[in-house]
Amino acid sequence: MTDAADLTARLIRCPSVTPEEGGALVLLGDMLAAAGFELHRVDRNGTPNLFARWGAKGARSFGFNGHTDVVPPGDLGSWTHPPFSGHVEGGLIWGRGATDMKSGVAAFAAAAIDFVTETPPDGAVILAITGDEEGLGRDGTLALLDWMEAEGERMDVCIVGEPSNPELMGEMMKIGRRGSITFRIVAKGVQGHAAYPHRAKNPLHALTRYLAALIAAPLDEGTAHFDPSGLQITSIDCGNPASNVIPERATAVVNIRFNDLHDGDSLTRDLTARAEAVSAETGVGITLTPELSGDAFLTQPGPFVDLVRDVVAAETGIVPVLSTSGGTSDARFVKNHCPVVEFGLVGHFMHQVDERVPVEQVHQLKRIYRRILERYFA
Numbered sequence: 001m002t003d004a005a006d007l008t009a010r011l012i013r014c015p016s017v018t019p020e021e022g023g024a025l026v027l028l029g030d031m032l033a034a035a036g037f038e039l040h041r042v043d044r045n046g047t048p049n050l051f052a053r054w055g056a057k058g059a060r061s062f063g064f065n066g067h068t069d070v071v072p073p074g075d076l077g078s079w080t081h082p083p084f085s086g087h088v089e090g091g092l093i094w095g096r097g098a099t100d101m102k103s104g105v106a107a108f109a110a111a112a113i114d115f116v117t118e119t120p121p122d123g124a125v126i127l128a129i130t131g132d133e134e135g136l137g138r139d140g141t142l143a144l145l146d147w148m149e150a151e152g153e154r155m156d157v158c159i160v161g162e163p164s165n166p167e168l169m170g171e172m173m174k175i176g177r178r179g180s181i182t183f184r185i186v187a188k189g190v191q192g193h194a195a196y197p198h199r200a201k202n203p204l205h206a207l208t209r210y211l212a213a214l215i216a217a218p219l220d221e222g223t224a225h226f227d228p229s230g231l232q233i234t235s236i237d238c239g240n241p242a243s244n245v246i247p248e249r250a251t252a253v254v255n256i257r258f259n260d261l262h263d264g265d266s267l268t269r270d271l272t273a274r275a276e277a278v279s280a281e282t283g284v285g286i287t288l289t290p291e292l293s294g295d296a297f298l299t300q301p302g303p304f305v306d307l308v309r310d311v312v313a314a315e316t317g318i319v320p321v322l323s324t325s326g327g328t329s330d331a332r333f334v335k336n337h338c339p340v341v342e343f344g345l346v347g348h349f350m351h352q353v354d355e356r357v358p359v360e361q362v363h364q365l366k367r368i369y370r371r372i373l374e375r376y377f378a
């Protein structure tokens with residue numbers, strides 16, 4: 001039996017703040033290799049990634065995806081136990097990554113090792129583990145998927161083991177995510193004296209008119225599996241110290257979390273057209289630079305989603321809600337490879353000081369992953 005809680009504590013002791021490997025992937029690789037997994041380090045541009053497969057290449061396969069990197073601990077003095085101590089006390093494992101998500105990686109690695117050792121399946125189990133999810137992520141799971149594509153490696157389905165439950169184990173699994181896009185907006189007018197506005201073009205008036213129109217009406221009413229899209233103005237800046245000067249330039253930032261009625265291109269077209277209309281009315285040029293984090297996606301409910309939901313319900317006594325809420329995750333990349341769902345621990349302490357996880361929850365998550373594997377290959 002592989003002890004997922006002990007493995008969690010040992011992984012926490014690897015100081016793998018993005019993009020440092022910190023020994024985490026080496027530790028996992030050694031355990032997986034000992035259990036008969038074939039390993040490939042898929043490092044790209046200095047980002048460490050680990051691909052591990054038990055079973056034959058090309059066989060029917062079940063995949064897990066997760067990350068061993070963690071966000072920085074912040075002020076060390078604020079922690080009850082040092083963030084990389086992996087301190088275990090009172091039924092809790094303490095440290096950075098305890099919930100997000102060394103415990104999730106430990107749970108699926110332990111479940112996979114025990115499963116292939118005790119009940120070898122007719123198929124393959126694949127672990128695609130990255131050392132960069134918390135950073136830009138360009139050379140993390142994306143690099144693994146690019147490498148798999150080039151090598152002819154395939155997962156038929158995949159679970160991303162990110163924390164998915166808000167408060168209670170079993171209450172939520174994610175079958176998709178909203179998309180996210182940020183627009184950096186620049187309004188450029190003509191500087192002038194506040195007493196002689198006819199000789200100036202005030203970019204703040206044009207910008208606020210534009211922004212007010214953006215928030216005046218909702219983008220949509222939501223769809224079958226998604227909440228309504230949300231638009232937030234996250235910054236308005238002009239940096240003008242003088243009260244009697246109309247500034248030349250003003251900027252704003254808008255972030256949109258959007259459902260499956262939109263994509264990055266459609267939102268860019270819409271917001272650009274509206275900017276051009278305000279520019280035409282005011283003579284102030286309004287330009288947008290879009291930064292797309294990811295489009296919305298949905299894994300359609302079906303046999304795979306049912307299997308995960310049924311096992312979670314059997315193990316926790318709670319039927320999980322099929323959700324698309326929350327921020328982005330690497331599922332946004334995996335969805336281009338195969339059907340993907342996210343199920344993991346309770347995310348309550350993610351990125352917080354004194355991040356910690358109940359030992360029993362880690363064992364429970366391992367039992368869930370093990371049962372999912374058994375059902376999938378039954």
Ligand SMILES: [Zn+2]
Nearest residue numbers: 100101133162
């Ligand atoms: Zn995470």
